[in-house]
Amino acid sequence: MPSESLPLIFLNAALVNNFVLALFLGICPFLGVSAKKETAWNMGLATLFVMLVSSAAAYGINWLLTTLELEFLRLICYIAVIASAVQLVEMFIKKTSPTLFRSLGIFLPLITTNCAVLGLALFQTSKEYDLVQSFVYAVGVGAGFMLALMLMAGLREKLALARVPSVSQGAALSLMLAGLLSLAFMGFAGLGGAHG
């Protein structure tokens, strides 16, 4: 609700209701680009930027559609804005750092279908945050996403050197790791802030 204080919104989005580990949003990049810390960091930054742009745009669109009473178009408009924001980031990265562009590969355009970005836009609408609150919420969600990605990348870099049973190699092991991380993040539930 609009009365929530800004630090609480940030903590809630980043830790208590971490998008990846508590709400299961953005699992694909979480499992896909978390093999190396450097790539994970850049992916996190790109996603954070897309989140900020689409959060601000979603606030404007929601205001416009509510005044025009066209709420049923919300989903289509949100996804169109997110797709354009991703296109923007893609062009920017391609121009400034072609190496980074190559290392992110297919996962860069796939930010469009990253459910964390659309989820952020939908959640801030249903929570009725104002512009400043939406901004803080987007920063919190982005920070939480980066944190989860970096933790996972660190663990997987260590695990690459470990000897594991051949049955559990690959995705199964990553999922078990994610489960343990998620278990650890449940500890933050004590910080307050209801689920959702």
Place this chain on the structure above:
Amino acid sequence: MAEASNQSTSTSSPAPLFDREEPLTADTFIRGLWEENPVFVMMLGMCPALAVTNSTINALGMGLSTTFVLICSGALVSWLRNWIPKQVRIASYIVIIATFVTVVDYLIQAISLELYAALGAFIQLIVVNCIILGRAEAYASKQRLLPTIVNSLGTGLGFTLALLSLGTVRELLGNGSILGVQLFSDNFQGWVIMILPPGGFFVLGAWLLFFNWRRLRKERRMTEQTGVIANAV
């Protein structure tokens, strides 16, 4: 069999556009259901697969809604495939998908408000389910209408199957029930972690372990058999 049919189509149709169009076979359906199961094999659509499988009924609702969107958007994409320009195809697909998701969103609200509350934002998030966009790009945009519908149905049911196999295990372990029907006596202490977020990761990981183990065992048997035959010869 697939190779033979590929050869026949490539020799009979000279136009490269129709080169990869495939006939309607049982394989069209079964591939998505089992061999290329979206969750267990392709690792797509993981977010809903983990998020809404804390009970069987949620898993079923989510699976069927996704199947509906898959079939409708696949049919429309396949029907419009010669009119959609190459450059804007992804954007067009997303708009088509978003339209059908909005339909499903309102449908579920009308049918069961309870299910709508349980699935939450994940109904609208069907838009960004990679399975649907992946099918549109890889299959529907190249194939005729009927095979597309059958293939989408297969993929959708494969997704539903995967969700159910997660949902039943989690509900059984976490709540001691399936579809809300209590299976054990009152003494049963639910394994609560299974219906909380970490449980999703653990159960999916366990299923993948099981499939890996089966695959490795099969490979070992194959090599043993060929070894025996080689010795006999």
